[in-house]
Amino acid sequence: MDVVQRLRGELGEAVSTDVAALTASRRDRSGWTSDGVPLAVVRPTEVAEVQAVMRLASATRTPVVPRGTGTGLAGGAAGTVDSIVLDLSRMDRILEIRADDELAVVQAGVINQALDDALAPLGLWFAPDPASKAISSIGGNIATNAGGLLCAKYGVTREAVLGLAVVLADGRLIRTGHRTVKGVTGYDLTGLLTGSEGTLGVIVEATVRVRPLPVGEVATIGAFFADVAAAAAAAAAITAARLRPAVMEILDGAALSAITRYLGQAGLAGTPLARLSSGSTTEASYLLVQCDGASAGDEAAEVLVILGSLGAEARLSASREEGERLLRIRRSFHPALAAEGEVLIEDVSVPRSRMAEMFRQIAAIGERFGVAIPTVAHAGDGNLHPNFVFGGGEVPEHVWAAADELFRAALTLGGTLTGEHGVGVLKRRWLAEELGDDGYELQRRLKEVFDPLGILNPGKMFD
């Protein structure tokens, strides 16, 4: 009896070999598509079903690709040839919310935003905020240790995970971590599994930390700079002034050029970009700052003073509508690029003090390879997303060559090749370079402890 028949025997309707499902499972939002076809997509609703899949996979040495809602940006959840794609999106129950303990227990497939919606009436929220939060699952967020816009102030996903339930390669279920704020019993397996990209186990449930919603109104500032170096200097000055905005985003000239083409003159009205003519190419830069919490107004006033002293044209929103207009510039970045072609989103991170230099190198690499590299940066934490736009189909070789130089530049500046998207398939060729041979070897051996048969997401993270 073949693997699919055995899966059907145990899991019935949860097993699909539908061509559309198999095809969809071969890609994520990175644009990368696996060149092989999986055996089946399995959509369990219970932990016991996940255990059954893993037992069967172990018995038959069949690769398993754990997958949430497929919003990854590195190919990590893409179904590979002859694998079982273990799609956890139907395990979407919020199991428990404890306001007094400021924690929630969720199944892996719960959408990030859905948890926030459930928490809001209690005055609580789940701080991890990947840009995909409306459509990405918490299990996937944890598997990639997802970042987002708010990390400088509120931390990355790891800081919000207290404990996990994980199905191991052989089908056993373990629970890691705690329901407590503190706990140091044994090694931190919760942290080890967070960001492990489905290569160590299948995360089926998470106990997450939730927080009180920030009080008061958010204060939003949009600032126009002559160039991106000035914007980066301003972001550094805000940090140096010991201010801690919730959001601090920089768009470079190539990004603004695409955005003005996309929004048109009307979309720029009432923002510091109104001076740009729609569709023009610019060297200018935009800095978006949002302050929240009890002292948001005071902080925003200090930010305005700093921006003014650095020659920016800055505007503090006087109303929610104006705040929305200022935000819309940033939000239009991805749609503006998508309107012009296929997009490859990169994800380097550098120490904050090297951000201006990284922007300079991005521009230089773009020039050398004859490509525009519109870039947005989470400026509070030094995480930059250089983007490549190209005609449909495969990523062109010169784009990979340019990306290669980007990674090396980031590493040389003391940075990392992925700040928040993960290694997946797209960055594995650079992994050993960043980790060093000894670190790489150690990581491979850790994987062998969890996955002696090599069935957990093989080909991801490691070559």
Add this chain to the structure above:
Amino acid sequence: MDVVQRLRGELGEAVSTDVAALTASRRDRSGWTSDGVPLAVVRPTEVAEVQAVMRLASATRTPVVPRGTGTGLAGGAAGTVDSIVLDLSRMDRILEIRADDELAVVQAGVINQALDDALAPLGLWFAPDPASKAISSIGGNIATNAGGLLCAKYGVTREAVLGLAVVLADGRLIRTGHRTVKGVTGYDLTGLLTGSEGTLGVIVEATVRVRPLPVGEVATIGAFFADVAAAAAAAAAITAARLRPAVMEILDGAALSAITRYLGQAGLAGTPLARLSSGSTTEASYLLVQCDGASAGDEAAEVLVILGSLGAEARLSASREEGERLLRIRRSFHPALAAEGEVLIEDVSVPRSRMAEMFRQIAAIGERFGVAIPTVAHAGDGNLHPNFVFGGGEVPEHVWAAADELFRAALTLGGTLTGEHGVGVLKRRWLAEELGDDGYELQRRLKEVFDPLGILNPGKMFD
């Protein structure tokens, strides 16, 4: 040539076999003393020396006990029979402080407080604040993932560690983590090594995150309750009101009884405890709250309202001196116990909602075993320290029996047997019970990857 001779040949004066040094290395601050004598204490000043020790230890299969300043509370850094104690306290150089990147790079032996002293002129601080911070090393704090009083607001040590330099069992040096706020390249070895108690590698250097010092004056409140259940309810109400004090500490009746004996009537004057007669036994409880940051005054006012509504006699300090008096009650806890005998400090942690119940069980266990168990709790995070006072020498069997019941009670309440002290020797017999057999087995196998010869702190954490 024996191991000590070879060590001397390579490390010269850094190697000591002085009886006083060997004796001192056999204990930490837990009161536990190893029953065997180490071969030597080695005090390196350079990473290369640590590597030499580990190469030699691997070649000769000699156990190595990494040690900071010996302030541990679980026996984890106590030198065991025929081991090399690797004392890192002379590796005490602050290698780099980057205010713009809000990070510092320190050798493992740097005293926690010394880093703070170096940071203060820059308006920065290192948030981890174990009670031992004036005398404990950052390497030791990381090896145990130390907690402290401020964790509910500012996180545990793990949240302040960006990267590590670690000497492996065979003497190789690896670097983990990042100088960046975000970074998801490969598994989180930094997190895995944090809290690993010297069993996976020797932490020689750390890149740590530092923060802007909170602005403004700290507001201190001392509150008197009729019993500890009322104090626990008040702490829960403060959390439920979405307030986030920096410090929130509860002392129970047994603790106050010892403190009043220790401080005498004069020491209680000007505090809500003045009503207690010195030396009397009481059921009363004391709650200490400190608010910091820009909205400290507003927060403290809200806390006062909550405390008043719950029947506390509460006092907000009007001056620094008064604040000191309120703080002194809490600070006198450990000296008050030490004045009465040997002290065994326990360290359970429970979900905040179960704290009152844990206090109730501590009292019941104390009654059952005929011992007082004075207890202080970090009430913001549910971490309780029940203390046993006994006549000198070994911990009496009935104290271990009572501690055993404490751990089981904490586990039953969804808690953990150690919130911040670590497993070391003293808690290893309960480790498998908390982790479960599969989790325990997995952790042992992770250790084997790092330490195939079993020379890294053997007998600690695992039996």
